[in-house]
Amino acid sequence: MRRPHDFHGGIYPPERKSLSNTRPLRRATIPDQLVIPLSQHIGAPAKAIVAPGEDVLGGQRLTDLAGLPVHAPTSGTIVAIEDRVIPHASGMSAPCIVIDCDGQDRWLDLEPWPDYRERDPAAVVARLHEAGIAGLGGAGFPTFRKLSSARPGQIRTLIINGTECEPYITADDILMRERARELVLGIEILAWLCEPKEILLGVEDNKPDAVRALESALTEIQTPIELVVFPTKYPSGGEKQLIEILTGQQVPTGGLPADIGILCQNVGTAVAVHDSVLLGRPLVSRITTVTGEAVTEPGNFEVLLGTPMKQLLADAGYREAPRQRLIMGGPMMGVTISSTECPVIKTTNCLLVPSAKELPANASPQACIRCGLCAEACPATLLPQQLYWYARAQDQDQLEAHQLFDCIECGACSYVCPSHIPLVQYYRASKAAIIEQRADTAKSDRARERFEARQERLEQAAAEKEAKRAARKRAAAAKALDAGGDDPIKAAIERAQARKAAQETSPASAGDAAREKIQRIEARLEKARAKLAADDGSDATITAALTKAVETTEKKLTTARAELDAANDPKEQTP
Amino acid sequence: MGSLVSDYPFVAALAAMVALGVVFGAVLGFASIRFRAEGNPIADQINAILPQTQCGQCGHPGCRPYAEAIAAGEAINKCPPGGEAGIQALADLLDVEPIPLDAEHGEESVKSTAFIIEDDCIGCTKCIQACPVDAIVGAAKQMHTVIVDECTGCDLCVDPCPVDCIEMRPVVTTLATWHWDLPRADVRPLIIATDAERVSTGERAA
Numbered sequence: 001m002r003r004p005h006d007f008h009g010g011i012y013p014p015e016r017k018s019l020s021n022t023r024p025l026r027r028a029t030i031p032d033q034l035v036i037p038l039s040q041h042i043g044a045p046a047k048a049i050v051a052p053g054e055d056v057l058g059g060q061r062l063t064d065l066a067g068l069p070v071h072a073p074t075s076g077t078i079v080a081i082e083d084r085v086i087p088h089a090s091g092m093s094a095p096c097i098v099i100d101c102d103g104q105d106r107w108l109d110l111e112p113w114p115d116y117r118e119r120d121p122a123a124v125v126a127r128l129h130e131a132g133i134a135g136l137g138g139a140g141f142p143t144f145r146k147l148s149s150a151r152p153g154q155i156r157t158l159i160i161n162g163t164e165c166e167p168y169i170t171a172d173d174i175l176m177r178e179r180a181r182e183l184v185l186g187i188e189i190l191a192w193l194c195e196p197k198e199i200l201l202g203v204e205d206n207k208p209d210a211v212r213a214l215e216s217a218l219t220e221i222q223t224p225i226e227l228v229v230f231p232t233k234y235p236s237g238g239e240k241q242l243i244e245i246l247t248g249q250q251v252p253t254g255g256l257p258a259d260i261g262i263l264c265q266n267v268g269t270a271v272a273v274h275d276s277v278l279l280g281r282p283l284v285s286r287i288t289t290v291t292g293e294a295v296t297e298p299g300n301f302e303v304l305l306g307t308p309m310k311q312l313l314a315d316a317g318y319r320e321a322p323r324q325r326l327i328m329g330g331p332m333m334g335v336t337i338s339s340t341e342c343p344v345i346k347t348t349n350c351l352l353v354p355s356a357k358e359l360p361a362n363a364s365p366q367a368c369i370r371c372g373l374c375a376e377a378c379p380a381t382l383l384p385q386q387l388y389w390y391a392r393a394q395d396q397d398q399l400e401a402h403q404l405f406d407c408i409e410c411g412a413c414s415y416v417c418p419s420h421i422p423l424v425q426y427y428r429a430s431k432a433a434i435i436e437q438r439a440d441t442a443k444s445d446r447a448r449e450r451f452e453a454r455q456e457r458l459e460q461a462a463a464e465k466e467a468k469r470a471a472r473k474r475a476a477a478a479k480a481l482d483a484g485g486d487d488p489i490k491a492a493i494e495r496a497q498a499r500k501a502a503q504e505t506s507p508a509s510a511g512d513a514a515r516e517k518i519q520r521i522e523a524r525l526e527k528a529r530a531k532l533a534a535d536d537g538s539d540a541t542i543t544a545a546l547t548k549a550v551e552t553t554e555k556k557l558t559t560a561r562a563e564l565d566a567a568n569d570p571k572e573q574t575p
Numbered sequence: 576m577g578s579l580v581s582d583y584p585f586v587a588a589l590a591a592m593v594a595l596g597v598v599f600g601a602v603l604g605f606a607s608i609r610f611r612a613e614g615n616p617i618a619d620q621i622n623a624i625l626p627q628t629q630c631g632q633c634g635h636p637g638c639r640p641y642a643e644a645i646a647a648g649e650a651i652n653k654c655p656p657g658g659e660a661g662i663q664a665l666a667d668l669l670d671v672e673p674i675p676l677d678a679e680h681g682e683e684s685v686k687s688t689a690f691i692i693e694d695d696c697i698g699c700t701k702c703i704q705a706c707p708v709d710a711i712v713g714a715a716k717q718m719h720t721v722i723v724d725e726c727t728g729c730d731l732c733v734d735p736c737p738v739d740c741i742e743m744r745p746v747v748t749t750l751a752t753w754h755w756d757l758p759r760a761d762v763r764p765l766i767i768a769t770d771a772e773r774v775s776t777g778e779r780a781a
Binding site: 039088089090092094365391392422425426428429430432433435436440443444445446447448450451452453454455 | 622625626627628629637638639707708709710724725727748749750752753754755756757758
């Protein structure tokens with residue numbers, strides 16, 4: 001028997017698991033309408049390949065394979081692809097496929113692969129991709145990606161996580177009790193894919209029924225899987241903590257478990273792998289715990305993905321009440337959900353509806369008294385108190401120097417804090433601020449590069465233009481030199497002067513100009529007379545002005561005629 | 576030689592000082608050529624802090640010229656896109672007192688990017704010439720559009736547009752960019768519990 005190791009820190013909150021693990025697994029009602037978000041994990045959302053109005057069968061793929069696909073959980077008609085509110089801490093909406101269920105639950109013909117061992121491992125991994133298998137324990141990371149990112153022979157230890165350390169949640173407990181055989185077969189598929197030297201199945205000792213079920217399944221099926229039962233402590237189900245418990249090794253900062261030859265998968269994921277490979281069934285349902293004192297019949301439900309939380313809560317005997325909190329996940333790491341209209345997604349392991357007495361609202365935070373309890377509780381051996389001060393000061397360099405990004409946001413520090421400081425919220429906000437700043441820096445670096453490249457281009461264009469201009473000037477000078485041997489500017493000035501002199505001395509042209517002038521004045525005189533005729537004489541000053549204008553124009557005409565006569569007289573021209 | 580030094584102590588001292596000066600001068604002169612710093616390192620550091628919007632609100636044609644002007648002694652409070660945080664960072668770098676943003680050069684506003692109303696665009700290319708980071712694509716008499724990921728929100732393309740089809744739209748928070756904010760109680764330090772505002776929507780140990 002392997003002797004489990006221990007990790008630093010950790011806490012022992014009330015478990016409250018018996019609320020939900022005393023009833024057998026139930027099937028949730030198939031709702032009238034399912035809402036399936038296109039993206040259920042971090043990364044690019046998938047693209048829908050169905051259109052509204054289309055009929056779909058259970059198990060039919062609804063999105064392309066660019067991301068992790070989603071499938072129709074039952075038969076029905078697509079009524080819309082639109083933004084609906086999704087279970088996310090922001091309370092935002094995202095594109096969802098809405099299916100009206102027909103209640104007949106007709107399915108596609110499934111294609112089981114009982115002989116998967118004779119197939120290409122890459123084909124099996126592709127099938128996990130196509131079946132939409134995601135990590136069902138935490139963040140919902142695509143399983144195929146985790147399997148295919150490891151180099152062949154890199155994985156020495158396959159760890160299956162059946163810890164479920166967070167209070168209230170019993171979904172994995174029930175899964176191990178009711179589907180131990182499928183779990184073991186699923187682990188065998190994962191082991192066949194990554195060929196580890198050892199396979200460890202870690203379970204906390206607060207699940208004796210699950211341990212018994214697993215032991216009997218393991219004696220029935222001969223496999224090298226080693227069941228390790230270890231003492232209950234929160235958060236031993238964290239990936240890095242579980243690795244330390246089972247192997248004594250620590251995952252390096254900023255590294256992945258694969259760096260030390262370890263691959264971790266949740267028990268729920270292993271069962272989903274079993275279903276997709278041996279039964280051909282894509283991931284369309286999961287086991288979700290519905291618990292808390294605000295429901296009369298808490299327990300675990302096999303629920304179709306996309307079922308509105310409202311429906312699932314009704315199955316557990318919940319009556320909607322004002323100001324009721326709804327938490328997706330457990331009391332330590334869960335997020336408050338803004339609306340019961342939100343659908344169940346791949347990562348919904350628990351819905352917690354606590355009474356006001358059970359999980360009271362936070363007391364007002366008081367000043368940090370530097371007691372150091374948080375540092376004792378931190379499972380990542382960080383200094384939560386220092387991080388808190390730096391987070392308040394927004395000193396991002398120091399936060400990074402104190403390994404903020406090793407924080408797993410388990411909430412142990414907040415739990416033990418006697419001043420009720422919401423430490424994890426500080427860390428979450430600080431992490432986000434640092435990530436945002438990195439993105440901003442990257443963007444401004446890119447902007448600078450683009451700006452400098454543009455400046456360079458403009459300068460180059462200006463220089464080329466200048467060079468061309470200079471070349472043209474040189475060419476013109478050379479041409480002028482070839483033609484007359486004179487300075488071209490001087491020649492141009494001389495030409496202009498000659499032209500002017502010719503104009504002045506030409507009598508014919510002088511007479512033409514004078515005649516033109518007379519014509520212009522005559523036209524003006526015509527206009528002035530017409531205006532005077534049109535005047536009604538109501539305003540004396542206007543009449544006077546018009547009369548004066550006519551007189552002036554007449555005088556100008558006389559002068560111009562005299563000029564014309566002078567121009568025509570050759571005696572005057574050459575005195 | 577010894578007697579010469581003791582006979583003319585003043586001249587000897589002077590000669591020694593001159594000799595030392597020549598030697599050290601030669602060393603320094605050599606060092607200043609051999610270890611010459613390329614460009615202006617302080618201006619580079621300042622430029623790294625400036626937001627690179629290239630908007631010209633500071634009165635300089637781009638961030639780099641303003642960085643050089645700051646290095647030469649200009650005030651650090653002329654960059655509205657950098658905002659108070661930028662001034663603080665500059666003050667830290669240059670070890671001077673942070674001063675409030677100079678309102679003459681504009682106010683700190685929400686982040687936004689340019690948007691071309693494509694139905695109205697006549698394809699005049701004036702905005703393309705105005706964009707300091709080449710974030711607008713298009714050709715003469717063809718519709719133009721903004722590469723949103725590259726737009727710095729500098730505003731410089733809005734004025735040249737003859738048909739007024741460019742507007743600045745605030746950057747909206749999406750699921751990918753949403754994040755938690757610092758807890759609200761952070762506004763002021765809480766010393767006495769009864770002094771604190773009651774927070775009714777807080778979440779325990781979330």
